[in-house]
Amino acid sequence: GENVEQHPSTLSVQEGDSAVIKCTYSDSASNYFPWYKQELGKRPQLIIDIRSNVGEKKDQRIAVTLNKTAKHFSLHITETQPEDSAVYFCAARYGGATNKLIFGTGTLLAVQP
């Protein structure tokens, strides 16, 4: 079916540590994988995205890796800061006749000072 599994559901790290969130998808035709950050009471905002022709993408302290064979992708945040605390959602574009963006269930990241 059309779903994206996301783990863990909650993640607590110390400031300065790294955080990793993993997602899996089921459609081998999926070709676009964005990550959104949602702070409490605010709109989801795109922080990074990756397309299926690329295995890794970095933007300062954030990186995303994609393993098309295993159908999973991960968000890596290095040198975490308290302002990184938020809920993070992965998503995958299901293609073909479906052609829609399916979101994961979210990960609540807490960065302890």
Place this chain on the structure above:
Amino acid sequence: EAEVAQSPRYKITEKSQAVAFWCDPISGHATLYWYRQILGQGPELLVQFQDESVVDDSQLPKDRFSAERLKGVDSTLKIQPAELGDSAMYLCASSLQGPASPLHFGNGTRLTVT
């Protein structure tokens, strides 16, 4: 930076009443989405428009929900009659061309049905 506009921000209504939400996407964005987000969960797609046409409404409870984007610009989502289980955040988003381009979300409408 251009933003997706939504109104109202908050809506409290009694069950069996009708409610309507409005969304104005970023200018030039052909694709408009309505997502429902229940607290603690990821956004769930209700309806997706390409210009004025519905391209996906498979998860829209059509017996009570309706959505339109008559001129291919702004959109309205309506619920009639509202049920207790409809309490959620309703997020509108737009993208330049389909879900393979970045989605930009509005601030959402928080609906509480009593």
